Amino acid sequence: MNVHAPLSVSIDDLKSRIGQELGVSSWKVIDQDRIDRFATVTEDLQFIHVDPERALAETPFGGTIAHGFLTLSLLSAMGQEALPTIRNRTMGINYGLERVRFLSPVPVGARVRGRFILSEVSMRSATQAMLRYQVTVEIEGAEKPALAAEWLTLAVLG
Template identity: 40%
Template sequence: MQDVRFDDLNTLHSMITDEYGPWSEPVTINQKMIDIFAEMTGDHQWIHTDVERAKQESEFGNTIAHGFLVLGMSTIIKNSTSYRIVDHGNVLNYGLDGVRFVSPVPAGSSLYGRTRLRQVEEAKGGVMLTVGVAIHVVGAERPAVVFDWKLLYRG
């Protein structure tokens, strides 16, 4: 793993790529996680929480994870690049661009993700990195969620 200073713009620019890094370690989304998320958010739509009804009526044959739950898993599905940003004072989650919920995530599925550095720019007293993220159900060709993650690194 290569350590790269958060403000080493030349090195960071050289790492921008159209290619995603390797897959992260898989993380399983189980029904208990889905139910807890439903309680926390108030989103009790039956396609997420009613296992028996989902088996009978859902086109997926199972309950599915909330899109925002899958999106939130991006903090567990670690950066899959070959570098680590170092020597910053803090990093702020500045926002997400282009979030798309492409494919459902059935309860019991394992997820993994890949990332790539898309953009580097000086911004607001630090360096803003735009990291492309693709989260997939393990073995699925199409992603479940894709987005660009804006991270502001400050000294």
């Protein structure tokens, strides 16, 4: 559970926290079963993800690695856990990503977590706030993160 994010904040509270870390998710294990299920759903069955013996023999990774898009797709769950609830929000909409970079492969068995820094809050209307986060997905014990991105979400207020 995240200890950085308050339970409930207003948009004005968030505006005062621009440039600050809002939360860090718990660690999530990237095991072979998770990788295989993601490969099946996305139809990305490249051997570096789903064939442990071949990945060990033919890659520099020492075994299989997670899909970059698998790591990226965990942002929703990580954000839900780590970010504060916005008062009067009726729904949140994933608005997209900018400047996504996959910086390090995530080896099978590794644990990853998301770190969220709020970089912008802008009102699009009286009932819509656009939030921009600098997100880093860290690999436990690794020097470099798995990915870095700017994530935009739209908070619809009621």
